[in-house]
Amino acid sequence: MKLYIGVDLGGTNIGAGIVDEEGNILIKDEVPTGASRPFEEVIEDMAALIKDVIEQGGYTISDIESIGIGSPGSIDKEQGKVVFANNLGWKHAPVCKELQKHIDLPVYLENDANVAGLAEAISGACKGVQNSVTITLGTGVGSGIIIEGKPYSGSHGVGAELGHIIVQVGGVQCGCGNKGCLEQYASATALIREGKRVAKSNPDSLIGKSVGGDLDKITAKVVIDAAKAGDEAALEVFDNYIYYLAMGIVTIVNAFDPSVIAIGGGVSRAGDFLLDAVKKKVDEHIFYKDIPYADIRLSQLGNDAGIIGAAMLGRL
Amino acid sequence: MKLYIGVDLGGTNIGAGIVDEEGNILIKDEVPTGASRPFEEVIEDMAALIKDVIEQGGYTISDIESIGIGSPGSIDKEQGKVVFANNLGWKHAPVCKELQKHIDLPVYLENDANVAGLAEAISGACKGVQNSVTITLGTGVGSGIIIEGKPYSGSHGVGAELGHIIVQVGGVQCGCGNKGCLEQYASATALIREGKRVAKSNPDSLIGKSVGGDLDKITAKVVIDAAKAGDEAALEVFDNYIYYLAMGIVTIVNAFDPSVIAIGGGVSRAGDFLLDAVKKKVDEHIFYKDIPYADIRLSQLGNDAGIIGAAMLGRL
Numbered sequence: 184m185k186l187y188i189g190v191d192l193g194g195t196n197i198g199a200g201i202v203d204e205e206g207n208i209l210i211k212d213e214v215p216t217g218a219s220r221p222f223e224e225v226i227e228d229m230a231a232l233i234k235d236v237i238e239q240g241g242y243t244i245s246d247i248e249s250i251g252i253g254s255p256g257s258i259d260k261e262q263g264k265v266v267f268a269n270n271l272g273w274k275h276a277p278v279c280k281e282l283q284k285h286i287d288l289p290v291y292l293e294n295d296a297n298v299a300g301l302a303e304a305i306s307g308a309c310k311g312v313q314n315s316v317t318i319t320l321g322t323g324v325g326s327g328i329i330i331e332g333k334p335y336s337g338s339h340g341v342g343a344e345l346g347h348i349i350v351q352v353g354g355v356q357c358g359c360g361n362k363g364c365l366e367q368y369a370s371a372t373a374l375i376r377e378g379k380r381v382a383k384s385n386p387d388s389l390i391g392k393s394v395g396g397d398l399d400k401i402t403a404k405v406v407i408d409a410a411k412a413g414d415e416a417a418l419e420v421f422d423n424y425i426y427y428l429a430m431g432i433v434t435i436v437n438a439f440d441p442s443v444i445a446i447g448g449g450v451s452r453a454g455d456f457l458l459d460a461v462k463k464k465v466d467e468h469i470f471y472k473d474i475p476y477a478d479i480r481l482s483q484l485g486n487d488a489g490i491i492g493a494a495m496l497g498r499l
Numbered sequence: 500m501k502l503y504i505g506v507d508l509g510g511t512n513i514g515a516g517i518v519d520e521e522g523n524i525l526i527k528d529e530v531p532t533g534a535s536r537p538f539e540e541v542i543e544d545m546a547a548l549i550k551d552v553i554e555q556g557g558y559t560i561s562d563i564e565s566i567g568i569g570s571p572g573s574i575d576k577e578q579g580k581v582v583f584a585n586n587l588g589w590k591h592a593p594v595c596k597e598l599q600k601h602i603d604l605p606v607y608l609e610n611d612a613n614v615a616g617l618a619e620a621i622s623g624a625c626k627g628v629q630n631s632v633t634i635t636l637g638t639g640v641g642s643g644i645i646i647e648g649k650p651y652s653g654s655h656g657v658g659a660e661l662g663h664i665i666v667q668v669g670g671v672q673c674g675c676g677n678k679g680c681l682e683q684y685a686s687a688t689a690l691i692r693e694g695k696r697v698a699k700s701n702p703d704s705l706i707g708k709s710v711g712g713d714l715d716k717i718t719a720k721v722v723i724d725a726a727k728a729g730d731e732a733a734l735e736v737f738d739n740y741i742y743y744l745a746m747g748i749v750t751i752v753n754a755f756d757p758s759v760i761a762i763g764g765g766v767s768r769a770g771d772f773l774l775d776a777v778k779k780k781v782d783e784h785i786f787y788k789d790i791p792y793a794d795i796r797l798s799q800l801g802n803d804a805g806i807i808g809a810a811m812l813g814r815l
Contacts, residue, residue, distance in 0.1 A: 257787055257790055266790060267787065267789070267790065312654070313654070314653060314654045328754075330646060330651070335646070336756065337630060337755055337756020337757065338628070338629070338630045338756055338757055338758040338793070339756055339758075339790055339791050339792060339793075340756070340790070341752070341753075341756045341786065341787045341790050341792060342752075342753070342754060342755050342756025342757075343754070343756070344753040344754070344786060345753070345754055347750075347753040347786055348664065348750040348753055348754055349666055349746045349747075349749060349750050350665055350666065350667075350668050351666075351667060351668050352666050352667050352684075352742070352743060352746045359786045360784065360786070360788075361746075361749065361784050361786070363746075368668075426668070427668060430665045430668045430677075430679075431665075433665060433677065434663075434664045434665050434750075436657070436658070437657075437658070437660040437661070437663040437664055438658060438659070438660070438661060438664055438754055438755075439653055439658050439754075440652065440653020440654055440655055440656070440657045440658025440659070441653065441654055441658075442654040442655075468676065468677050470657065470660060470663055470675045470676070470677070471573055471583065471657045472676075473583070474573055474582060474583065474655055474656070474657050475655050476655055476657060477654070477655075
């Protein structure tokens with residue numbers, strides 16, 4: 184059984200694990216990123232973490248095939264560089280080369296959302312299909328596009344940003360500079376924003392009550408739980424959320440026509456309540472009514488997707 | 500030099516030509532489709548046309564490597580079937596098998612917009628790049644997506660329908676059943692619809708004047724020519740058209756990040772007047788400001804793209 188190291192490089196923590204060729208994590212650990220430090224120091228800590236995980240597992244470097252890193256931001260795969268990552272504060276950072284100063288193994292680099300999509304494709308919700316899209320509904324909307332079994336990130340490493348497909352020209356202002364991006368309607372942040380809005384105008388709503396009137400405590404879960412309980416204001420927010428999410432998914436079907444679309448991220452913890460509502464709405468709005476289209480599923484790997492997918496870059 | 504037959508199967512005419520391996524048409528001809536007839540009769544005429552073109556060129560069947568067909572509708576490439584094509588009235592039509600009853604050559608089948616994209620990728624505006632998207636601004640908005648040099652049409656043959664990405668949730672009703680599809684804002688039909696609307700409310704506009712007040716004579720060219728001449732009402736329509744087209748292109752960049760986006764179809768005959776306006780607007784709205792993104796160009800092959808791209812299916 185071949186073994187691979189996967190590194191999930193985040194703004195807060197760096198996770199690393201040993202993953203077998205079927206996508207199972209054998210052992211993992213994490214350290215704080217300390218992203219404000221010089222880039223070289225962060226990579227030094229990453230190297231130490233990797234060595235530590237290998238030792239904890241009772242292995243040596245020679246047991247490992249390669250290291251894969253999932254990083255936020257736009258990536259130059261060929262050069263092994265993070266071109267630009269806002270929440271690391273990095274520009275043109277030669278991550279692979281720097282890590283190889285500490286560990287003599289092949290190092291692969293890919294965007295974190297693409298890596299999570301790859302993990303779902305190899306051992307999660309999209310296992311066994313060639314074309315899939317994993318969308319992550321969290322603070323933003325991330326996406327990993329897998330085409331013919333490989334992460335697709337376009338010609339300049341700026342693609343697969345499905346959170347920034349424009350679904351409402353002239354709509355809600357997005358951090359990217361445009362208006363009406365999917366992210367502004369389908370992220371947890373959007374759900375919270377709309378939950379706050381209706382809780383304010385409907386003081387009797389369960390949304391506000393369940394946080395004791397402290398609207399800053401409203402989370403995506405609060406809004407969804409209130410909708411599950413049948414609260415009218417929460418259902419209005421939830422239905423509108425589902426409508427936009429479904430329109431985003433219809434757009435993904437019409438553009439990419441994958442075999443599976445997996446939904447992950449914090450909002451996906453709503454489970455079948457979310458999934459059933461989305462599937463129903465997509466089905467009502469699909470273009471070719473009598474041709475099969477993507478099966479919509481919940482992601483399966485949660486936070487482990489980052490380590491698994493990064494490790495599997497070495498298996499491609 | 501290897502030779503290939505390309506067939507451009509349309510609702511009105513069937514075109515066929517002999518194409519060399521560099522994508523040059525050596526000879527071509529066409530016959531009416533007569534799409535209302537039984538499917539087998541249409542294919543019989545297609546076979547006769549192919550044989551005729553081969554003879555006109557002074558060749559024999561044995562000089563030809565393969566036949567490629569570009570067809571409207573959704574395609575099952577593996578089975579060589581047109582699954583559903585509205586303007587041919589075909590459902591589950593086994594085109595490749597039927598044609599092989601008449602001509603003993605390998606036959607490939609692909610969606611016509613994907614084929615046009617392939618032609619531009621091989622010998623047109625997208626020559627030399629691996630990832631490109633060709634969008635066709637005509638009665639509708641068609642698209643051909645090329646990924647790693649091959650047409651991408653997804654898992655069920657229903658993808659690459661970028662005319663039906665939703666850019667305005669709840670917007671203008673589309674024939675596909677949804678509201679707010681790009682096609683409703685960026686097609687020639689949309690430009691004509693909006694041209695008529697403003698000509699009606701602005702009787703002094705050059706749009707109405709240039710058709711002698713007969714608003715049914717308004718074409719995309721009429722609207723664009725009036726905008727070129729500086730007519731205020733026409734410029735309002737044109738600017739709004741460019742805005743939506745640019746938002747569609749930004750979405751394509753954020754989703755696919757191709758090297759080149761080529762713009763074809765009737766509206767693209769407006770040339771640099773259109774191209775310069777679109778490029779300016781996309782540049783204002785692009786996500787990653789300091790990373791290169793797709794070069795936007797005019798398509799080069801016009802109506803020949805159908806025959807060239809279909810022929811080149813045999814070269815993949």
